[in-house]
Amino acid sequence: MAERYVVVMAAGSLREPGGSVVPDELIPDGVSVRCEETGTHVLHLAVASTVITRVWRDALDRGRPLNGAMVRAEGAVEQGGDESVGVEYSVAVDSAMLPEEVDALVAAVDPVADLPESLHAGIEVRRVGHA
Numbered sequence: 001m002a003e004r005y006v007v008v009m010a011a012g013s014l015r016e017p018g019g020s021v022v023p024d025e026l027i028p029d030g031v032s033v034r035c036e037e038t039g040t041h042v043l044h045l046a047v048a049s050t051v052i053t054r055v056w057r058d059a060l061d062r063g064r065p066l067n068g069a070m071v072r073a074e075g076a077v078e079q080g081g082d083e084s085v086g087v088e089y090s091v092a093v094d095s096a097m098l099p100e101e102v103d104a105l106v107a108a109v110d111p112v113a114d115l116p117e118s119l120h121a122g123i124e125v126r127r128v129g130h131a
Contacts, residue, residue: 006072007041007074009049013067052069093105
């Protein structure tokens with residue numbers, strides 16, 4: 001089985017303690033990052049960053065601010081090659097929203113998050129769930 005390259009970005013109540021934190025204009029106290037420094041990890045980090053920011057922004061636009069959000073993005077590279085087999089991501093949200101509101105929020109992000117939308121033309125990017 002191919003090695004999986006996993007990154008996690010988290011904000012607010014879901015932010016991971018002790019990790020690296022990057023500032024974000026939209027998200028108070030920044031976003032924690034768990035990521036190794038390889039090209040594949042950085043590609044997945046770019047997807048996670050775009051998605052977490054879009055989830056946070058869309059929740060604010062709906063008048064439903066989040067307590068926390070977390071995006072896990074991962075994928076693999078073809079064995080013996082350098083070609084990505086795609087990026088999968090999942091989203092977790094801590095909020096006072098009803099479960100169906102969270103489902104609608106997360107589903108609305110997939111077609112409009114900038115980077116995943118751009119990558120759809122070259123590699124497969126798909127949401128695999130949320131917790």
